[in-house]
Amino acid sequence: MNDGDLDALLSTPLGDVADAGFSKRVALAVAQREGWRERLTTYAPIAATAAVVPFLPGAQIAEAASHLTPLIANSVALSIAAAALILTISFEQRLREWQFAL
């Protein structure tokens, strides 16, 4: 075998590997890992908060809350902001589920 033949043989592109569901398996694995990451980022702050709560000055917070509650309840701007936040989060979740279902 001469050098030219060997070079030609070596330069032959690798054959196409049929997808055969590989891309879907990767997408599924990505979605699963993202799910774990999302759960971790959701529940870790909740767990951290729960761990801190017993050490907070409850009486002082309750007193402050009693002053603030009427103000918050009567705030239209705050209600709109809360509604917008809830809608954005649920829309994003639905969109992500829909994209992975494709």
Add this chain to the structure above:
Amino acid sequence: MSTDTDFGALVRAHQSKVRGFLRRLTRGDAALADDLAQETFLEAYRKLAQYRGEGSFGSWLCGIAWSRFLMERRKRKEEPLDELPESASPDPAPASAARLDLERAMALLSAEERAALTLCYALGHSHGEAAEILHLPLGTVKSHVLRGREKLKAMLEAES
């Protein structure tokens, strides 16, 4: 379009190259190559923000695939990848007897030689690009290519 759907398109576009490269590295072990390819794409997804656009995306993926292969080789101390039984052919559709002979001879080379030859010849990368993908000095890659090529030539000539 979101990162997820974009990434799905990237997987579809590059899966053949990455899986083909890994099949060459694993000497035709398609199942192991596909596991490593999946890990490659998962790592790529995690590190997507780190891709700076220097070199092609395919080269970047091949670099991750090579790292994954090395990690797997280190993990399998009791059964190194270089001693795995040789499968028939890493190529899903070997075109000719010469191609089959090449794959058999290729399986006898070191992983570094297989990788360097595959990148520089079959995948069309320059020596410099191959050096970046394999995280090796340019001179080392050139000597892997040269030595691997000489070994292949000797083996193929002995067979014929």
